[in-house]
Amino acid sequence: MRQTYGKLLPGMKLSDLAGKLLVVEGTDCAGRTTQINMLRPWLEEQGHAVLDTGMTRSPLAGDGIRRAKEGNNLGRVTQSLFYATDFVDRLENEVIPALRAGFIVLTDRYIYSLMARAIVRGMDPTWIRGIYSTALIPDAVFYLRLDVEQLIPRVIFSRGFDYWESGMDVFPGQDMYESFRSYQAALLAEFDRLSVEFNFETLDASADARVVFAQLQAKVQRVLDGDSRREYLRENGNFSRQYLHKVFEYAAATTMRRTTDQAVAQARQSNGPDRHWALQPAAAPFAAQTTRSFLEHK
């Protein structure tokens, strides 16, 4: 069953959300829109119903955010919460109904961008995570990664530097170029951190758009073909210490509340009967013990 990052919104039912929630993340100009514009027709061609959504597209708060960004007086807490309003409006009125109807929901950015932006602006990471604890855990997060150096030419030769994309509110006193570099570098560092914590699938976005798209297609196909989590475990399945580490990391990073027992059981299943215990007999009692202490800790 689908889960959230910890909290349920009133009236939110998670039992019949049959669709898939796919997130495309990445900094500005990483090519997210291009990829989504290619993914959508490809998925529709296969017969999937697709909803695509993204930041500030909510009927409730979208216009309000755009108006607020025209001025120079949008504070950092206000900004974070305005975006949260926009996000939750779309979550409740677009994403969840679409998932219930079995759609594939493609979202251009998700809570991770919003968290990164807020954290870079000095917000308390715990605070911003708490707000987004009501978000659904997606089926996959595809992170289009681009270094600041690779990013700059794309920005210069497309739309030029923008006040907010350059983080001029975070680094006042610098010119737009300097501010852009500092801001995007800070965002990137935060993204890299989040990518481990939330188990992003990272793609090198500096490659040609068609190359990125081919990689993305393969990854999306895998999500659609089956349970992405089982897939992950099969790929990394070798019950060594390193593997146990993966199981814990995986249980902690992706589902948050799913028990490690389940993850271990699933790994055993996908690896065939008890083969992995035979490889390292000493690991078995230790694993059970560690699992227990891990769970007690939670």
Next chain:
Amino acid sequence: MNASNNMRLGPFEVFLPPEMVSPRLRPCGEPDFPGRLFVVEGIDGSGKSTQLSLLHKWLEFKGYGVVFSQWNSSELVKDTTKLGKKKKMLTPATFSLIHATDFADRIERNILPLLKAGAVVLCDRYIYTAFARDVARGMDRHWVRDLYTFAAKPAVAFYFRVPLETAIGRLVTARDGFKFYEAGLDIGLSDDPTESFRLFQGRIVDEYERMIPEFGLTVIDATLPVEVQQAQVRQIVQTHLDRARNLRVRP
């Protein structure tokens, strides 16, 4: 990866989900300001706004630099809230978040700078209103409290306690009909606006009662004559202002 997010378990390093990471500094945790913040809370019809405006006049008369801030009045956010209410687009969650956004704007641009500058700030409704209303709409109690951790702690939060029937009686004679969200019609307690209002405000009163010990709200009996209540309020405010050393004086 930040080292503080990891936990060592035997030979393994485990990545912890965010709720297990120890809380860091709150966004705006300034503990002490030269200014003083006084807020009034209570259900509609409790008379809190009357009391606050009397307090406002008195403080001005005494020469304090006083500023007043009202719930739901941010220039940046007002239009969005209005749109959501008019078109009935707000769910309990977005109702909560848009009010938090409005409050954040007032805190960031108004209330905090003024407190730092040494003003006396008066707020008609504060975070406790959000706690009461949002929880009455079914939001998670902890989630809403965590949402507002950027707020400044008031010197005194007055709660004007009034029996539900008295408040409703005052309102029914004062205006015709209740608004959609005000009466909690969005959560479907009853189809009849007056009945829905009664049930919804009842829940809000329960939340306020719970918050009295939790946040140390100062209870004023709002059934007493206006003058008696005001005398109590002024006395309490006076003791706090006497202790404040760096208040601004009105030019």
